[in-house]
Amino acid sequence: MCGELLGEIEVPNFLNERIGPHPKAFLETLEMFMEHKKGNWKYNALYIRKFFKEDAGVWYEAHQNNWTCFNNFKEDFLERFWSLQKQEELREKIMTRRPFRGRMSDCNNYVVRLYQQAQYLEPPMSVKTFVRCIVKQLPESIALVLMSNEPGTLGDLENKIMEWEERQRYHEKLGNENRMQSNRHEKPKIDGNMRENHQIRYERRHYENTQGGIDRNKKNYQQYNYYPPKKRKQTSSETQKSETTENIKKDIVIV
Numbered sequence: 001m002c003g004e005l006l007g008e009i010e011v012p013n014f015l016n017e018r019i020g021p022h023p024k025a026f027l028e029t030l031e032m033f034m035e036h037k038k039g040n041w042k043y044n045a046l047y048i049r050k051f052f053k054e055d056a057g058v059w060y061e062a063h064q065n066n067w068t069c070f071n072n073f074k075e076d077f078l079e080r081f082w083s084l085q086k087q088e089e090l091r092e093k094i095m096t097r098r099p100f101r102g103r104m105s106d107c108n109n110y111v112v113r114l115y116q117q118a119q120y121l122e123p124p125m126s127v128k129t130f131v132r133c134i135v136k137q138l139p140e141s142i143a144l145v146l147m148s149n150e151p152g153t154l155g156d157l158e159n160k161i162m163e164w165e166e167r168q169r170y171h172e173k174l175g176n177e178n179r180m181q182s183n184r185h186e187k188p189k190i191d192g193n194m195r196e197n198h199q200i201r202y203e204r205r206h207y208e209n210t211q212g213g214i215d216r217n218k219k220n221y222q223q224y225n226y227y228p229p230k231k232r233k234q235t236s237s238e239t240q241k242s243e244t245t246e247n248i249k250k251d252i253v254i255v
Contacts, residue, residue, distance in 0.1 A: 016055040016081070023081035024120040027074060034070060041069050056081075087121050094118060094125070095133045104168050107138065108161040115154060127153060141168075 011033050014026045021029075030048065037044055045064055052060040059080060067073040094114055102110055111134060118125035128150055135143040142164040151157040 011051055013051055013053045014056045015053050017086065022117060022120055023077070027077060031070075031074075041067070044070070045073070082120070090117055090121065094130065095136075097136045100137045100139070104165060107142070107165060108158060111138075111161060112154070112158060115157070127151060127157060131157060 011029050012021050012026065014020055014023070017023050020026075030051065034044060034048070037047065045067060049057075049060055049064070063076055067076070100107060100110060114134065115125075115127070115130055118130055131146055131150055135146050138146070142161060145160055145164060146157075149160075151160055
């Protein structure tokens with residue numbers, strides 16, 4: 001997102017106060033760049049217009065005719081993008097107790113970015129003041145480290161946070177390995193009422209399956225193993241009695 005390169009001075013494009021370079025940092029770079037530009041203000045104003053994009057470009061074109069020199073432009077620019085109200089909002093953001101909810105790996109970037117913005121406050125915020133404010137947002141483990149041994153420079157602050165991040169990653173990896181190992185060897189536990197209920201349900205299912213099997217087997221046996229009853233062979237006395245009965249019936253009919 002580079003706009004122009006003059007020697008070692010690189011002017012980035014400016015979009016708004018939320019995206020891209022900090023407004024005050026952009027203005028300082030633009031000032032150094034304009035020191036090497038010759039010509040009247042109207043020409044320079046048209047030239048630096050190309051560094052302003054999107055929201056900032058709309059704002060620039062709307063106010064361009066009101067500026068008679070670079071200082072007029074500078075005052076309006078700071079009032080629009082880095083006013084006292086915006087500086088107060090940044091102080092409140094740094095001093096708030098709202099906890100940092102980002103990823104562990106983003107903690108260092110979050111702190112460094114806020115510290116960088118705090119250097120553009122009027123007056124700039126020192127490292128010790130910044131640390132005493134920002135620890136209210138950080139996890140307790142790193143907050144205790146920073147409060148017990150306050151860093152004196154930004155480099156010290158970064159080193160302590162990055163060491164803490166490395167320890168957190170190690171403990172997280174170790175915890176995951178232990179959980180995987182315990183899950184691999186752990187058997188499901190059933191105790192108290194749960195064990196009793198499991199036993200009752202098992203016995204009930206076992207009885208129903210067994211009883212159902214008996215009933216089905218009995219029915220199948222009766223169905224496939226049924227034979228009609230055979231006539232029993234009569235004895236001699238039973239045969240004689242039967243013949244006598246038949247003769248009596250015949251005599252009755254004849255009469």
